[in-house]
Amino acid sequence: MGRMSIPMVGFVVLCLWTVVVEGEYMKYKDPKQPVGSRIKDLMKRMTLEEKIGQMTQIERKVATPDVVKQNFIGSVLSGGGSVPAPKATAEVWTNMVDGIQKGALSTRLGIPMIYGIDAVHGHNNVYGATIFPHNVGLGVTRDPDLVKRIGAATALEVRATGIPYAFAPCIAVCRNPRWGRCYESYSEDYRIVKSMTEIIPGLQGDLAAKFKGVPYVGGKTKVAACAKHFVGDGGTMNGIDEGNTVISSNDLFSIHMPAYYDAIRKGVSTVMVSYSSWNGRRMHANRDLVTGFLKNKLKFRGFVISDWQGVDRITDPPHANYSYSLQSGIMAGIDMIMVPENYREFIDTLTSLVKANIVPMTRIDDAVKRILRVKFVMGLFENPLSDPSLAKQIGSQEHRDLAREAVRKSLVLLKNGKTPSQPLLPLAKRAPKILVAGAHADNLGYQCGGWTIEWQGVVGNDLTVGTTILAAIKKTVDPSTQVVYQQNPDANFVKSNGFSYAIVVVGEVPYAEMFGDSANLTIPEPGPSTINNVCGAVKCVVVVVSGRPVVVQPHLAKMDALVAAWLPGTEGQGVTDALFGDYGFTGKLARTWFKSVDQLPMNFDDSHNKDPLFHFGFGLTTKPVKGNY
Numbered sequence: 001m002g003r004m005s006i007p008m009v010g011f012v013v014l015c016l017w018t019v020v021v022e023g024e025y026m027k028y029k030d031p032k033q034p035v036g037s038r039i040k041d042l043m044k045r046m047t048l049e050e051k052i053g054q055m056t057q058i059e060r061k062v063a064t065p066d067v068v069k070q071n072f073i074g075s076v077l078s079g080g081g082s083v084p085a086p087k088a089t090a091e092v093w094t095n096m097v098d099g100i101q102k103g104a105l106s107t108r109l110g111i112p113m114i115y116g117i118d119a120v121h122g123h124n125n126v127y128g129a130t131i132f133p134h135n136v137g138l139g140v141t142r143d144p145d146l147v148k149r150i151g152a153a154t155a156l157e158v159r160a161t162g163i164p165y166a167f168a169p170c171i172a173v174c175r176n177p178r179w180g181r182c183y184e185s186y187s188e189d190y191r192i193v194k195s196m197t198e199i200i201p202g203l204q205g206d207l208a209a210k211f212k213g214v215p216y217v218g219g220k221t222k223v224a225a226c227a228k229h230f231v232g233d234g235g236t237m238n239g240i241d242e243g244n245t246v247i248s249s250n251d252l253f254s255i256h257m258p259a260y261y262d263a264i265r266k267g268v269s270t271v272m273v274s275y276s277s278w279n280g281r282r283m284h285a286n287r288d289l290v291t292g293f294l295k296n297k298l299k300f301r302g303f304v305i306s307d308w309q310g311v312d313r314i315t316d317p318p319h320a321n322y323s324y325s326l327q328s329g330i331m332a333g334i335d336m337i338m339v340p341e342n343y344r345e346f347i348d349t350l351t352s353l354v355k356a357n358i359v360p361m362t363r364i365d366d367a368v369k370r371i372l373r374v375k376f377v378m379g380l381f382e383n384p385l386s387d388p389s390l391a392k393q394i395g396s397q398e399h400r401d402l403a404r405e406a407v408r409k410s411l412v413l414l415k416n417g418k419t420p421s422q423p424l425l426p427l428a429k430r431a432p433k434i435l436v437a438g439a440h441a442d443n444l445g446y447q448c449g450g451w452t453i454e455w456q457g458v459v460g461n462d463l464t465v466g467t468t469i470l471a472a473i474k475k476t477v478d479p480s481t482q483v484v485y486q487q488n489p490d491a492n493f494v495k496s497n498g499f500s501y502a503i504v505v506v507g508e509v510p511y512a513e514m515f516g517d518s519a520n521l522t523i524p525e526p527g528p529s530t531i532n533n534v535c536g537a538v539k540c541v542v543v544v545v546s547g548r549p550v551v552v553q554p555h556l557a558k559m560d561a562l563v564a565a566w567l568p569g570t571e572g573q574g575v576t577d578a579l580f581g582d583y584g585f586t587g588k589l590a591r592t593w594f595k596s597v598d599q600l601p602m603n604f605d606d607s608h609n610k611d612p613l614f615h616f617g618f619g620l621t622t623k624p625v626k627g628n629y
Contacts, residue, residue: 026041027041028041028042028045028381029110029381031379031381031382035373035376035377038372038376039369039372039373039376042109042111042372043365043368043369043372045109046109046368048351048354048361048364049072049347049351050072050107050108050109050111051364051365051367051368052072052347052350052351052354052364053071053072053073053074053347054072054074054075054111054336054367054368054371054372055074055335055336055337055350055364055367055368055371056071056073056074056075056336056337056339056343056346056347057073057074057075057076057077057116057305057336057337057338057339057340058073058075058076058077058339058340058341058343059076059077059078059079059082059339059340059341060076060077060078060079060082060084060096060100061082061341062341062343063076063100064100064103065099065100065102065103065106066103067103067343068100068103068104068113069103069104069106069107071343071344071347072107072111073103073104073113073343074111074113074114074336074371075113075114075115075116075165075336075371076100076113076114076115076116077115077116077117077167077338077340078115078116078117078118078125078163079118079308079340079455080118080125080451080454080455080456080512081125081453081454081455082125083125083126084096086127087127087128088126088127089391090160090161090388090390090391090394091388091391093126093161093162093163094161094162094386094388094391096162097115097161097162097163097386098162098385098386100113100115101113101115101162101384101385104384105384111372111375111381112375112380112381112384114164114165114224114371114374114375114380115162115163115164115165116163116165116166116167116224116226117158117163117165117166117167118166118167118168118451119154119157119158119163119166119167119168119223120134120135120166120167120168120169120170120184120451121133121134121135121448121451121452121567121569122150122153122154122157122399122403122569123154123157123158123160123161123394124448124451124452124453125453126157126161126394127453127463127464127465128394128395128464128465129157129394129395129464130153130157130394130395130396130399130400130402130403130569130570130571131403131448131452131464131466131569131570131571132150132153132154132402132403132406132569133403133406133407133410133566133567133568133569134183134184134449134451134547134566134567134569135169135170135183135184135185135186135196136174136182136183136184136185136186136547136548136566136567136590136591137406137407137410137565137566137567137568138150138186138196138406138410139185139186139187139192139193139196139590139591140409140410140411140412140564140566140587140588140589140590140619141406141409141410141586141587142192142195142588142590143409144195144196144198145198146405146406146409147196147198147199147202148198148199148201148202149202149402150199150202150402150403150406151169151198151199151200151201151202151203151204151225152202152203153202153393153398153399153402154166154168154202154203154223155202155203155204155221155222155223156221156390156393156399157393157394157395157399158223159220159221159222159223159386159387159390159393160390160391160392160393160394161386161394162385162386163223164217164223164224164378164380165223165224165226165269165270166203166223166224166225166226167226167228167272168199168203168225168226168228169196169197169199169200169203169225169226169227169228170184170185170228170229171186171193171194171196171197171227171228171259171260171263172184172185172193172228172229172233172234172256173185173187173188173189173190173193173234173235173255173256173259174187174188174234174239174548174591175188175234175235175239175255175601175603176234176235176236176238176239176600176601177239177521177548177549177591177594177600178238178239178240178517178518178519178521178597178600179234179236179239179240179241179516179517180239180241180511180512180513180514180515180516180517180518181233181234181241181512181513181516182234182239182516182547182548183449183450183516183547183548183566183567184451185234186590187590187591188590188591188592188603188604188616189590189603189604189605189616190254190255190256190258190259191258192590193258193259194258194259194261194262196259197227197259197262197263197266197268198266199225200225200227200263200266200267200268201266201267203222203223203224203225204216204217204218204222204223204224204225204266204267204268204269205217205218205219205222206218207266207267212264212265212298212299213264213298213299213300213301213302214267214301214302214377215267215268215269215270215301215302215373215374215377215378216267216269216377217269217374217377217378217379219379220379220383220387221390222378224269224270224374224378225268225269225270226268226269226270226271226272226305227259227260227263227264227268227270227271227272228271228272228274228307229272229273229274229275229276229283229307230260230271230272230273230274230283230289230290230294230304231252231256231257231260231274231278231283231289232245232247232252232256232274232276232278232283233245233256233274233275233276234256235247235251235252235255235256236276238519239517239600239601240514240517241275241513241514241516241517242275242276242313242513242514243276243277244276244277244278244279244280245276245277245278245279246279246280247278247279252278260294260298261298264298264299264300268302269302269303269374269377269378270302270303270304270305270336270374271294271300271302271303271304271305272304272305272306272307273290273304273305273306273307273310273332273334274307275307275310275313282313282314282328284306284307284310284311284313284314284328284329284332284334285314285325285328285329285332286332287331287332287333290304290332290333290334291332291333294333295333301370301373302370302373302374303335303336303367303370303371303373303374304333304334304335304336304370305334305335305336305337305338306329306334306336306337306338307338308338308340309338309339309340310329310334310338311325311326311328311329311330311334311337312325313325314328314329322345322349323349323352323353326346326349326350326353327353327358327359330350330353330359330363330367331359331363334367335366335367335368335370335371336367336371395465400570400571403569403570403571403574404571404573404574404577405574406569406571406574407565407568407569407571407572407573407574407575407577408574408575408577408578408583409586409587410565410566410568410574410587411563411564411565411574411575411578411585411587412563412564412585412587412588412589412618412619413425413561413562413563413578413585413587413619413620413621413622414562414563414564414593414614414618414619414620415556415559415560415561415562415620416560416561416620416622417560417561418560423561423622424501424539424541424560424561425541425561425578425579425581425585425622426578426579426580426581426622426625427501427503427541427579427580427581428500428501428629429476429477429478429481429580429629430477430478430480430481430629431477431478431481431500431501432480432481432482432498432500433481433482433484433497433498433499433500434473434477434481434482434483434484434499434500434501434502434503435484435485435486435489435494435497435499435501435502435503435534435538436470436473436483436484436485436486436502436503436504436505437485437486437487437488437489437502437503437504437505437530437533437534438487438488438504438505438506438527438530438543439487439488439505439506439526439527439530440469440505440506440507440527440543440545441468441469441470441473441485441487441503441504441505442461442468442469442470442471442485442487443459443460443461443468444460444461444463444464444466444468444570444572445457445458445459445460445461445463445510446459446507446508446509446510446545447466447468447469447545447567447568447569447570447572448463448464448466448510448567448569448570449508449510449511449547449567450510450511450512450513450515450516450547451512452464452510455512455513456510456511456512456515457510457511457512458510459509459510464570465570466569466570466571466572467570467571467572467573468572469503469505469543469565469572469575469576470483470485470505470572471572472572472573472575472576473503473576473579475573475576476573476576476579476580476582477580484497484499487526487530488526488529488530488533489530489533489534490533491532491533491534491536491537494533494534494537494538495537495538499538500539501538501539501540501541501560502534502535502538502539502540502541503540503541503543503579504530504531504534504535504540504541504542504543505542505543505545505565506523506527506528506530506531506542506543506544506545507523507527507544507545507546507550507565508523508524508545508546508547508550509524511547516547519597520551520597521548521549521550521551521597522550522551523544523546523550523551523552528554528555531555531558531559532555532558535555535558535559535560536558539560540558540559540560540561541559541560541561541562541563541579542555542559542561542562542563543563543565543575543579544562544563544564544565545565545566545567545568546564546566546567547566547567548591549564549591549592549593549594551596551597552593552613553595553596553613556613563575563578563579563585564587564589564593578622581622581624581625581629582624582625583624584621584622584623584624585619585620585621585622586619586621587619588617588618588619589614589615589616589617589618589619590616591616592604592609592612592614592615592616593612593613593614593615593618594612594613595611595612595613599611599612603616604616604617
């Protein structure tokens with residue numbers, strides 16, 4: 001296929017042969033040796049320049065094979081939307097990753113680089129990949145086995161592009177839905193978040209050794225995982241992204257830390273530090289928590305990685321005193337720095353700090369040992385290049401079926417009928433004529449949300465391969481049923497067309513991180529107008545596509561039924577599975593649904609949580625209906 005200069009088998013043989021180089025036994029290249037012995041052997045061979053190179057993670061855009069070789073770069077990443085080409089195939093991806101890897105392998109010691117990517121709800125940067133529901137929906141399922149299976153499927157699709165490292169899962173406990181990353185959180189309840197760390201053995205494989213804190217990756221179909229963002233990112237004041245979490249030690253350790261205990265127990269390979277602060281102190285500079293607690297108390301032996309330019313942001317404004325910031329971050333215990341582009345400044349500054357005895361070699365050695373441990377444990381030295389046989393895993397039917405299952409299990413039925421004795425759902429498949437309305441009914445980008453193809457998400461249906469809710473409705477109803485779609489019909493049109501019922505699909509537009517911070521949490525127009533025009537004229541079910549609870553209380557009386565679909569991803573058929581009764585609604589809210597934003601923050605365990613619109617754990621259930629009714 002012209003993908004590598006040496007066939008895979010030959011390359012593996014070459015790797016084994018190079019255990020002995022010019023008569024010298026290279027213990028670190030011998031997979032039969034214990035990991036500790038391999039680390040010790042390699043460390044004694046490394047120069048300061050090679051060690052600092054291992055601590056450097058750079059963006060794909062600047063990572064040519066020569067740059068990686070000349071600077072001994074230890075890691076490369078794709079940021080959100082950073083792809084080798086639009087709609088790139090698995091082969092295009094693997095050619096790129098393998099090309100960069102060959103630059104690393106051609107260095108004096110041949111230490112492979114580790115390529116990382118934000119695969120946070122499936123392999124979401126890649127065209128044609130299966131996009132699973134975002135975490136806010138998965139928390140509703142309360143199904144750890146489901147997320148473990150999603151982790152395994154994601155690992156296969158990530159490996160299919162030659163990538164062995166995923167920046168997932170996010171185990172934040174979102175305590176205020178104003179936060180623009182709330183959809184990356186499974187729940188406001190740490191117990192649900194903690195249970196969902198079962199995605200880690202899905203991504204990495206089931207931990208064979210029972211040594212707490214030791215990283216584990218079970219072979220070529222698994223990826224190194226990353227628990228993020230350490231710690232308290234979901235608790236910032238007013239839900240401001242990268243803000244300040246002002247809480248007691250007791251609340252930090254009882255609400256935001258428990259999921260990390262389980263992540264480390266399950267062998268998570270890496271931990272990413274949060275941009276946020278705790279009581280005014282930047283987490284990227286918090287030695288007490290990163291080194292004192294995570295490394296020393298919890299005995300975490302994988303590596304700690306910064307967020308994108310996270311060290312730069314220790315100062316305000318960012319990068320105001322880079323030498324100080326770098327010293328603070330490294331001494332706090334960060335092992336790998338997501339630079340991500342100005343790598344020479346990072347390398348030169350850290351080298352100067354070491355030579356001036358400001359950063360001791362013991363700190364550098366600790367960082368490099370941790371990075372090498374993960375690389376050895378995951379078999380990267382033995383299998384540094386991609387496996388072309390995995391290409392078929394991207395967007396496979398098996399994975400799409402799994403995503404569809406996740407969608408229907410993540411739906412929450414919040415209202416069903418103007419009175420309990422007159423339920424609207426499940427909907428009749430043989431209705432003569434139905435109306436589908438709302439901009440979100442026929443928009444795959446809206447369904448998927450942020451962190452999909454682009455960092456901020458993409459609007460429209462051309463971003464990737466999937467099934468919109470409208471397409472799913474058309475597939476589900478009887479062939480004789482006329483389906484009329486208008487994004488925002490006026491009331492007269494609705495009244496005069498004899499519709500049996502209407503399905504209105506509205507919600508938020510895509511966003512990520514600080515661009516999603518919201519003070520009002522309202523559904524943007526024309527969503528409210530569509531609800532009013534349609535639901536005032538015909539029986540209607542409203543499906544809300546959003547990354548969090550939003551303001552629906554003013555519109556609720558007009559609705560006959562209300563479904564929270566969150567951000568379901570590419571498999572819209574999962575929504576219609578429940579709407580039309582092929583499966584029952586089972587989801588229970590993993591977040592408190594407020595009446596007014598004035599009530600926020602409002603969580604299930606707050607003493608002032610007196611009058612939510614829908615309480616934590618609420619969700620109506622229905623039974624499946626057999627046949628075409």
